[in-house]
Amino acid sequence: MSDGEFDCVVIGAGVQGSFTAYQLAKRNKKTLLLEQFVLPHTRGSSHGQTRIIRKAYEEDFYVRMMEESYKLWSQMEKEAGVKLYRQTGLLVMGPEKTENYEIRKKILQKNNVPMVQLTPENFGLHFPNVSLAEGHGAFVELTAGVLYADRTLKAVQGQFQKLGGVIRDNEKVTDIKPGSLVTVSTLNGVYRTKRLVITAGPWTNKLLVDIGIQLPLEVVKINVCYWREKVQGSYDVKQRFPCFLQTEGEESSHNIYGLPANEYPGMVKICLHSGSSTDPDQRDKQTDRSDIDTLQRFVSRRFTGLFPEPAVVESCLYTVTPDDHFVLDHHPAYPNIVIGAGFSGHGFKFGPVVGQILCDLSLGEVPSFDLSPFRIRRFQEKNKSLL
Numbered sequence: 594m595s596d597g598e599f600d601c602v603v604i605g606a607g608v609q610g611s612f613t614a615y616q617l618a619k620r621n622k623k624t625l626l627l628e629q630f631v632l633p634h635t636r637g638s639s640h641g642q643t644r645i646i647r648k649a650y651e652e653d654f655y656v657r658m659m660e661e662s663y664k665l666w667s668q669m670e671k672e673a674g675v676k677l678y679r680q681t682g683l684l685v686m687g688p689e690k691t692e693n694y695e696i697r698k699k700i701l702q703k704n705n706v707p708m709v710q711l712t713p714e715n716f717g718l719h720f721p722n723v724s725l726a727e728g729h730g731a732f733v734e735l736t737a738g739v740l741y742a743d744r745t746l747k748a749v750q751g752q753f754q755k756l757g758g759v760i761r762d763n764e765k766v767t768d769i770k771p772g773s774l775v776t777v778s779t780l781n782g783v784y785r786t787k788r789l790v791i792t793a794g795p796w797t798n799k800l801l802v803d804i805g806i807q808l809p810l811e812v813v814k815i816n817v818c819y820w821r822e823k824v825q826g827s828y829d830v831k832q833r834f835p836c837f838l839q840t841e842g843e844e845s846s847h848n849i850y851g852l853p854a855n856e857y858p859g860m861v862k863i864c865l866h867s868g869s870s871t872d873p874d875q876r877d878k879q880t881d882r883s884d885i886d887t888l889q890r891f892v893s894r895r896f897t898g899l900f901p902e903p904a905v906v907e908s909c910l911y912t913v914t915p916d917d918h919f920v921l922d923h924h925p926a927y928p929n930i931v932i933g934a935g936f937s938g939h940g941f942k943f944g945p946v947v948g949q950i951l952c953d954l955s956l957g958e959v960p961s962f963d964l965s966p967f968r969i970r971r972f973q974e975k976n977k978s979l980l
């Protein structure tokens with residue numbers, strides 16, 4: 594095999610592409626990971642210091658995938674010798690008798706995930722700095738916690754390189770020519786590969802247009818807000834304050850989530866699980882802050898120990914599908930091109946298992962999970978004009 598020839602090329606060194614490339618290299622495939630920006634960068638979806646890991650989902654299939662993902666997170670911690678996960682628990686609050694809240698509770702119970710049910714009476718004893726809204730229930734998923742995101746990318750990319758994998762950053766892919774050997778052109782070179790995996794996050798459709806497909810993906814900008822504590826330490830990870838998820842309620846029809854003070858001393862990250870559409874290359878022109886108004890109302894009513902004005906606002910992108918489920922599939926016309934996309938703002942925790950699935954698909958092996966929720970044809974059934 595010549596220098597420019599690979600068993601597999603992966604486009605995009607976010608969390609999904611990095612774990613996929615690592616899995617391929619682990620299976621002795623000569624693998625190239627291409628990234629348009631200089632690494633590390635903050636222009637996609639995987640940057641920042643923290644993410645939530647949890648099993649509180651409305652679908653059983655995500656809980657099953659998370660069982661595997663937790664094991665793989667722990668393996669990666671051992672292999673790389675770094676701490677990537679910190680157990681904090683996840684406080685879930687929501688209007689009782691609504692599906693979004695009740696299903697999560699039932700699914701955790703059904704899958705024997707350790708949890709503690711709270712009552713309006715004992716809630717204040719556990720969380721004196723949080724108000725539970727009238728008519729809302731609350732429980733804590735005990736094994737949930739924080740993932741260290743930037744540290745993860747560095748560790749996984751480092752392990753990939755140790756296995757002989759090649760990373761070329763600052764190298765944007767400009768053209769893909771399908772075939773039994775796929776030709777991938779970048780601003781700097783041309784590569785030929787038996788298999789291609791596209792994990793380009795918000796840029797996915799910009800790459801897919803040249804290979805005859807568009808997915809129903811919406812790129813949205815999320816204002817990542819940090820809120821300052823009135824009394825330093827009151828919501829700190831070291832004081833065992835948990836991550837939280839507020840399902841829809843009077844403040845918003847979208848979920849609101851948060852992580853304990855950690856990366857910026859004295860500041861709690863609280864965000865709305867929704868944002869405004871943007872082009873990933875123009876995200877700084879998207880200046881809508883209506884989500885911040887919603888969050889200010891939420892913080893002033895429910896997190897009274899925080900100043901109700903964000904002290905820091907950063908940006909991050911979601912790539913959202915119509916049903917919020919991922920795309921993990923072969924290209925409909927070219928089986929040696931695999932696509933991992935549409936992680937809809939909740940994909941980081943699945944990185945290790947997504948890497949394994951995309952690697953299996955790429956190598957023509959049968960993945961250990963039922964991938965029907967993630968198939969491209971679910972969109973085609975509704976819209977015949979994807980190809």
Ligand SMILES: Cc1cc2nc3c(=O)[nH]c(=O)nc-3n(C[C@H](O)[C@H](O)[C@H](O)COP(=O)(O)OP(=O)(O)OC[C@H]3O[C@@H](n4cnc5c(N)ncnc54)[C@H](O)[C@@H]3O)c2cc1C
Binds near residue numbers: 604
């Ligand atoms: C604010 C925020 C909070 C979140 N919170 C959570 C959470 O708590 N828990 C959770 O599980 N998930 C969470 N997520 C979601 C999670 O972070 C994403 O699902 C995940 O990072 C998506 O990773 P990706 O690899 O698909 O995309 P990206 O990280 O965007 O990676 C795609 C990469 O492809 C590169 N690329 C694109 N086009 C090209 C090209 N032509 N040539 C070369 N390279 C290219 C890009 O530069 C980029 O580096 C959150 C996301 C955001 C934005």
Ligand SMILES: O=C(O)[C@@H]1CCCC=N1
Binds near residue numbers: 645646838866938940
């Ligand atoms: O995936 C997660 O856990 C976070 C919190 C809930 C909404 C999206 N991201």
